[in-house]
Amino acid sequence: MKHIVSMDSAALIDSGVQQNYGIPAIILMEQAGTALSELFFDKFCSASDSVVFLCGTGNNGGDAMVMARNAFFKGFSSIKVIITKESLRDIPAIQLDIIRSLGIDTYVWENDRSICEEICSKADWIVEGLLGIGQKSELRQDIKSIVSFINNLDDIRIFSIDVPAGIYDDYGLIADVTVNVGVYKQECFFPSYRKRCGDIHLVEISFPPELIKRQSSGLLIEDISVFSDELNISRYSHKGDRGRIGVFAGSAGMLGAALLSGKSVLRTPSGYVYLFVGNDIFEQIYPIAGPLVVKKESDLQSFDFMDSVLVGPGWGRCENRVLLLSSILKKFDKGVIDADAIYSLKLLIDKEDVSLGTGWVLTPHIGECAFLLNTTVDKLLKNPLICQDFVNRHSCTLVLKSHVTWIFSPGNIAVYDGCFSPLGTAGSGDVLAGLIAGLLTAYTSSFSAACAGVIAHANAAKLLYKDKGWFSSDMLVDYIGLSLKEIGIEIYERER
Ligand SMILES: NC(=O)C1=CN([C@@H]2O[C@H](COP(=O)(O)OP(=O)(O)OC[C@H]3O[C@@H](n4cnc5c(N)ncnc54)[C@H](OP(=O)(O)O)[C@@H]3O)[C@@H](O)[C@H]2O)[C@@H](O)CC1
Ligand SMILES: Nc1ncnc2c1ncn2[C@@H]1O[C@H](COP(=O)(O)OP(=O)(O)O)[C@@H](O)[C@H]1O
Ligand SMILES: [K+]
Structure with a gap:
C-alpha cells in the first residue's frame, strides 16, 4: 500500500x-x-x-x-x-x-x-x-x-x-x-x-x-486492488440487477455533454440508463440517443425506482436547475453531481437547503471546486486538503479533478497521479462523471466507486492514446469497457 x-x-x-x-x-x-x-x-x-x-x-x-x-x-x-x-x-x-x-x-x-x-x-x-x-x-x-x-x-x-x-x-x-x-x-x-x-x-x-x-x-492509488473486495458483479446478474441510472444532463446547445455522459454510464456494468432532458431538447436528442432511454425531466415523479443518478453535464445554470437539483437530492440518496450542477448545489448550500450524505459524489474541476468552497483556485492548487472540511460537513465524496486528482470522503483520501495531458480534452470530465455514476451501483462505497472511476478513466485514455494518438472524448467512451476489464472490474466466477 x-x-x-x-x-x-x-x-x-x-x-x-x-x-x-x-x-x-x-x-x-x-x-x-x-x-x-x-x-x-x-x-x-x-x-x-x-x-x-x-x-x-x-x-x-x-x-x-x-x-x-x-x-x-x-x-x-x-x-x-x-x-x-x-x-x-x-x-x-x-x-x-x-x-x-x-x-x-x-x-x-x-x-x-x-x-x-x-x-x-x-x-x-x-x-x-x-x-x-x-x-x-x-x-x-x-x-x-x-x-x-x-x-x-x-x-x-x-x-x-x-x-x-x-x-x-x-x-x-x-x-x-x-x-x-x-x-x-x-x-x-x-x-x-x-x-x-x-x-x-x-x-x-x-x-x-x-x-x-x-x-x-x-x-496513492494506481490500481483498484485496494478496493476489489467491495466489487459485486455476479455472472448471473441481468440488466435489472445491475443498477438503473438516471442521467440529468444537456440543455440547448449542449446535447453532446448529455450524450457523452449517458453513453459513458452505458459502458459500465450498470443495466439501464435513462437520460432526462428538458422539453426544449427532447425532440432533438431522442433520435440520436442510441441505446439511452430518453425521458422528460417533467416526468421525474414517475421514476422512483432508480438506483443512482448523475446530474449536471451540459445542464446549464438557472433558477429552475437549482429547483430541480433540490428535488433530485430529496428523492434519491446516491449519485454524482458534476459540472453545472455544482453551481446549483452551491446555491442550495448557501441557502442551507441541502442535505447530502455518503451516497453522493461531487466531481468538480479546480475552478468549480474553488467556487463551491468559497476559496481561490490558487489556494486549492497549493493545498487540496482544504476539501476535507467540506466532505466532513456534508458526509459526501469529492473528486477534485486536475492533472493530479484528489479524492476525499470523511476519513479517506486518495491521490491519482494522472499527469497525462491527452486526457485534458473537452468533455472528458463528462465521461468521468458517467463512469463513476455507473460504478456507484457496483461498489458498496461511493469513495471506492469514485477511485475506481478515476483509475478507469485514466487507463482508458492511456489505452486509446496508444492505439490512436491524440483523441476526442467521444472516442474515450469506446475504451471504457476495455479499460474497466483491464483494471480488474470483471464478472465474478463464483456467486458471493
Ligand atoms: N533525519 C533522518 O533520519 C533522515 C533524513 N533524510 C534526509 O534529510 C532530509 C531532511 O534533512 P533536514 O531535516 O536536515 O532538513 P533539510 O531539508 O536538509 O534542510 C534543513 C536546512 O534547510 C535550511 N532551510 C530551511 N528552510 C529554508 C528556506 N526557506 N530557505 C533556505 N534555507 C532553508 C536551513 O539551513 P541553514 O541554511 O539555515 O543552515 C535548515 O537547517 C530529508 O529530506 C532527507 O533527504 C533521509 O536521509 C532519511 C533519514
Ligand atoms: N494534464 C492532465 N493529466 C491528466 N488528467 C487530466 C489532465 N488535464 C485534465 N485532466 C483530466 O481531464 C478531466 C477534465 O475534466 P473537466 O475539466 O471537467 O472537463 P470537461 O468540462 O471538458 O468535461 C478531469 O478528469 C481531469 O482530471
Ligand atoms: K531536495
Missing part, C-alpha cells in the same frame, strides 16, 4: 525511527543515499555523464554526498560536489570530510560563486540535495538565487532528493526527477507543486510500516 504523508509527518517518522528503534540518522542516510544511487545509476545516469552534487547544510545535502561517494566508487569520470556554505550540520559535515579525504573536487557556492555556476552549466546532471523536508516557507534569498540560476540552465537534468528545493515557492526548483525517501510526500502531489517534481519515484529505507501508517494522510 502506498501511503502519502506530509513533509512534517515525514520528519516525525524520521525521529520516531531514531527514538523508538535506535536506528541513528547516519544509518538512515546511508540507506537513503545507497537506494537513491542505485535508482540513479540504473535508470537515469551513466558513468560517463558529468554529475554535480549540489548540497545544502542539512541532511538532504548529506544524502547527496553519500550519492557522490557511491558514484566515485562506481568509477564515474566527472563528479563534483558543491556545498552552499562551509557551516554544515553534524552528519552532513561527516559526509563532507569523507568526500574531501577521497579527493573528490569540492566547491563552496558562497565563496566561489562564478566557478560553481560554470561547473553547473557544464554538467549533464545536477543531483539536488539543497533542501528536503526541513525547508520552511518560501526560499531564503541565498538559496533562491542558486535555484533561479539552475532553473535557467538549458540542456541539464535535475534529480531532486526527497522533494525539490523551494517546493512552496513560486520560483522553486523545477526537477526532471524527484525521488521521495522512505515514504511519498503529499506536497509533491499538490497540483501547483506537482509540476516542479517531474517523474516521482520512491526509495525505501528502514521506516517501519506501523510508523508510516500512523502518520499516513492517504493513499
Whole structure:
C-alpha cells in the first residue's frame, strides 16, 4: 500500500525511527543515499555523464554526498560536489570530510560563486540535495538565487532528493526527477507543486510500516486492488440487477455533454440508463440517443425506482436547475453531481437547503471546486486538503479533478497521479462523471466507486492514446469497457 504523508509527518517518522528503534540518522542516510544511487545509476545516469552534487547544510545535502561517494566508487569520470556554505550540520559535515579525504573536487557556492555556476552549466546532471523536508516557507534569498540560476540552465537534468528545493515557492526548483525517501510526500502531489517534481519515484529505507501508517494522510492509488473486495458483479446478474441510472444532463446547445455522459454510464456494468432532458431538447436528442432511454425531466415523479443518478453535464445554470437539483437530492440518496450542477448545489448550500450524505459524489474541476468552497483556485492548487472540511460537513465524496486528482470522503483520501495531458480534452470530465455514476451501483462505497472511476478513466485514455494518438472524448467512451476489464472490474466466477 502506498501511503502519502506530509513533509512534517515525514520528519516525525524520521525521529520516531531514531527514538523508538535506535536506528541513528547516519544509518538512515546511508540507506537513503545507497537506494537513491542505485535508482540513479540504473535508470537515469551513466558513468560517463558529468554529475554535480549540489548540497545544502542539512541532511538532504548529506544524502547527496553519500550519492557522490557511491558514484566515485562506481568509477564515474566527472563528479563534483558543491556545498552552499562551509557551516554544515553534524552528519552532513561527516559526509563532507569523507568526500574531501577521497579527493573528490569540492566547491563552496558562497565563496566561489562564478566557478560553481560554470561547473553547473557544464554538467549533464545536477543531483539536488539543497533542501528536503526541513525547508520552511518560501526560499531564503541565498538559496533562491542558486535555484533561479539552475532553473535557467538549458540542456541539464535535475534529480531532486526527497522533494525539490523551494517546493512552496513560486520560483522553486523545477526537477526532471524527484525521488521521495522512505515514504511519498503529499506536497509533491499538490497540483501547483506537482509540476516542479517531474517523474516521482520512491526509495525505501528502514521506516517501519506501523510508523508510516500512523502518520499516513492517504493513499496513492494506481490500481483498484485496494478496493476489489467491495466489487459485486455476479455472472448471473441481468440488466435489472445491475443498477438503473438516471442521467440529468444537456440543455440547448449542449446535447453532446448529455450524450457523452449517458453513453459513458452505458459502458459500465450498470443495466439501464435513462437520460432526462428538458422539453426544449427532447425532440432533438431522442433520435440520436442510441441505446439511452430518453425521458422528460417533467416526468421525474414517475421514476422512483432508480438506483443512482448523475446530474449536471451540459445542464446549464438557472433558477429552475437549482429547483430541480433540490428535488433530485430529496428523492434519491446516491449519485454524482458534476459540472453545472455544482453551481446549483452551491446555491442550495448557501441557502442551507441541502442535505447530502455518503451516497453522493461531487466531481468538480479546480475552478468549480474553488467556487463551491468559497476559496481561490490558487489556494486549492497549493493545498487540496482544504476539501476535507467540506466532505466532513456534508458526509459526501469529492473528486477534485486536475492533472493530479484528489479524492476525499470523511476519513479517506486518495491521490491519482494522472499527469497525462491527452486526457485534458473537452468533455472528458463528462465521461468521468458517467463512469463513476455507473460504478456507484457496483461498489458498496461511493469513495471506492469514485477511485475506481478515476483509475478507469485514466487507463482508458492511456489505452486509446496508444492505439490512436491524440483523441476526442467521444472516442474515450469506446475504451471504457476495455479499460474497466483491464483494471480488474470483471464478472465474478463464483456467486458471493
Ligand atoms: N533525519 C533522518 O533520519 C533522515 C533524513 N533524510 C534526509 O534529510 C532530509 C531532511 O534533512 P533536514 O531535516 O536536515 O532538513 P533539510 O531539508 O536538509 O534542510 C534543513 C536546512 O534547510 C535550511 N532551510 C530551511 N528552510 C529554508 C528556506 N526557506 N530557505 C533556505 N534555507 C532553508 C536551513 O539551513 P541553514 O541554511 O539555515 O543552515 C535548515 O537547517 C530529508 O529530506 C532527507 O533527504 C533521509 O536521509 C532519511 C533519514
Ligand atoms: N494534464 C492532465 N493529466 C491528466 N488528467 C487530466 C489532465 N488535464 C485534465 N485532466 C483530466 O481531464 C478531466 C477534465 O475534466 P473537466 O475539466 O471537467 O472537463 P470537461 O468540462 O471538458 O468535461 C478531469 O478528469 C481531469 O482530471
Ligand atoms: K531536495
